[in-house]
Amino acid sequence: MKIVIEELQDGEEERIIIKCREMSDELLRVLALLKSQGALIAYDGNEIHRIQPKEIYYIEVVDNRTFLYCADKVLESKQKLYELESCLFNSDFLRVSKSVLLNLSKIKSMSPALNGRFEATLGNHEKVIISRQYVRDLKKILGI
């Protein structure tokens, strides 16, 4: 697919024009991504939710299923953890263990958890373990 970016003249409105012969699945995904404006699609049973990343405390994979933990609800995502990780790249989310992506802005405090690991207590009083091998990434993000 060819992507063309044109500079606008003064006073012209910003717009996205899609030129295609037919709406393919790829195009539909791109459109969904544009419409969602950074929101993630998650499910609660048969209900579909659009959820902003800032509402999510952490994302965890349990038995190959991906769950988004919010303040008062847990939703399921059809996306894999690595897909969400790349979607949330450059945000407050950081991989803190093999199965968890943590929203750093939701951390209330941190304490040691033996063997170079740390335990993050979140705003909703849940606790998440930060694995030793990911502590380096956390230090880098926080400029330590």
Place this chain on the structure above:
Amino acid sequence: MNAEELLKTMFRSFFVITTGALTSMFVFCLILYPEARFTLHDIGRILLMAAFTDLAFLIFYSGKELGKKQMYLRQAVHLPVLLAIVLYLAGRWDWVNLNRVNEVFVFLSLFLVVYAVVCAITAYQDKKLADRLNRSLRERYRS
């Protein structure tokens, strides 16, 4: 602790244990056997003991990330297992006469001191890092 992390920990610990064992043996002999001489076999046995005690770290193996309490529980099991391994090998290789209470006492005391020192240093470093992480998090999300 997953397999990768466990292997890294075991690799690091091997050298810590070897250093600890050498230091303990030096102090032990200085107190009880100042005339002692070490053979090539003894050096091999020190390395072997480090390898055996290193295996006790398998207690921490878990496919899932262990919580704080689970970790403390496993550490509580780890210490007696370590003591049992060390005492068994020391007795078998005649480093300690298990029939002499004072020898066993000094040997175990030295072991516990080394264990406590290693734990204390690690805990201090982790606490310091946790404080820095908390400070940085507060600064980053202050607004």
